[in-house]
Amino acid sequence: VINPVFLIDEIDKLGSDYKGDPSSAMLEVLDPEQNAFFSDHYLEEAYDLSNVMFIATANYLEDIPAALRDRLEIIQLSSYTEVEKVKIAENHLIKKQLIMNGLKEKQFKLEEAELYYLIRHYTREAGVRQLERVIASLCRKSVLAILKEKKKSIKVTKKLILEWLGKEIFDYGQKEKKNQIGVVTGLAYTSFGGDVLPVEVTYFDGKGRFTVTGQLGDVMKESTSIALDYIKSNAKKYKIDPKFFDSHDIHIHVPEGAVPKDGPSAGVTLTTALVSAITQTPVRSDLAMTGEVTLRGNVLAIGGLREKSLAAHRVGIKHIIIPKSNLKDLDEIPDTVKESVQFIPVESMEQVLKEALVQ
Known part of the structure; x- marks a missing residue:
């Protein structure tokens, strides 16, 4: 059988210059009406791509050429909410970074209030990539503190975050205090x-x-x-x-x-x-x-x-x-x-x- 799944990442970054125009080549590849007889310039032999599942990702829909966008079934994925980011951190990111940095669960404590603080003031993103980096940084500094200062465990506080990560990078909007x-x-x-x-x-x-x-x-x-x-x-x-x-x-x-x-x-x-x-x-x-x-x-x-x-x-x-x-x-x-x-x-x-x- 020929039924693979192809993942094309960051399709909005496709460019065209004197070396070639990959976006126009993708027009034929991603069109189920045409790609049953797809012919590339290497084999010069018709090949059936109609049973191939193509999944493409993009950050900005506007950057995908209009003709190519017309051939895609678009699924919008909204950014994670703060609540979702906290749950992802609690259930996955912290555990992953503890293993990566050789820490035991009882040696590193990062609670919900501090996670919200990290999300609001040290990250600004749709996903959780930067949040994971920040947690990894706290884990590494915790390992150093445990080894150098002979501490048994580290409880991450707002004061400690400011000391280890520096001043707040981002600020988020506030409501007016009075009419x-x-x-x-x-x-x-x-x-x-x-x-x-x-x-x-x-x-x-x-x-x-x-x-x-x-x-x-x-x-x-x-x-x-x-x-x-x-x-x-x-x-x-x-x-x-x-x-x-x-x-x-x-x-x-x-x-x-x-x-x-x-x-x-x-x-x-x-x-x-x-x-x-x-x-x-x-x-x-x-x-x-x-x-x-x-x-x-x-x-x-x-x-x-x-x-x-x-x-x-x-x-x-x-x-x-x-x-x-x-x-x-x-x-x-x-x-x-x-x-x-x-x-x-x-x-x-x-x-x-x-x-x-x-x-």
Whole structure:
């Protein structure tokens, strides 16, 4: 029989230059309609590949040529959540590294709280590769401490992590401590999982200029324009003087300017921040939101709700505004999150502002 499984790793890294174009060769190899008569340039003999199972992996779908992507059955795998990473570490990674470094279980103690600390401040990844490296480093340093200082066992604490691994490498978002004017907690979905993303808006006397900073991509820049035009067209409804926009400059900023941000889910956050700043109405600090908005004020569905809700839960958010059309995605969210977070489904910006603004 001829029925092997071929694994092609990192297919998004295929390049083409004067030496050849492997991506065009893959077009024929991976197409079940054509590859029954595949002919390579070495044997020059037709060969049947139709019974071969090809599995390809990629980090970025956009980097795979469109023609090649069209021939693939795409399965999206979301990043591990923090909870999943902790369980993987407890059940597999720590045990593996203990064996690798010649330690017995009673000689090395790394508890759940410290694992969360490592995941949040020393790794930023979809998988657990860096987490395993960090645990391996702690194991090696433990061996050294046991041998040099004649200790029987090591209990890893936050103080010890800082001493052995150095200062924290990454910081993760925090929720606002009190209700603020012009500051809204948004939710972002990144290749590393979910994160909270504050959006700040301020205005001052000027000539109607509109500034957006924070290294935003084209999609988010479009969202800021839609948010502003929606507010202008509904100025009377929100008791805003239409002349305000001609006599003031408005500045929107999404902090961490060195980190590129993009995606179609910041519309409601931007609109709420603008209304809050212009009307001088505070926004609830225990609330986060996600959703795209249209010029008519309708709230559209978003992706990555599972990761976003976990990020909100992690920083202590109690209420999340989500598009009503995303209610079907609540099945994917862990019960621990659903028990402590209230999901508020909305269809329009009026509902969002009613929930978010402190009247």
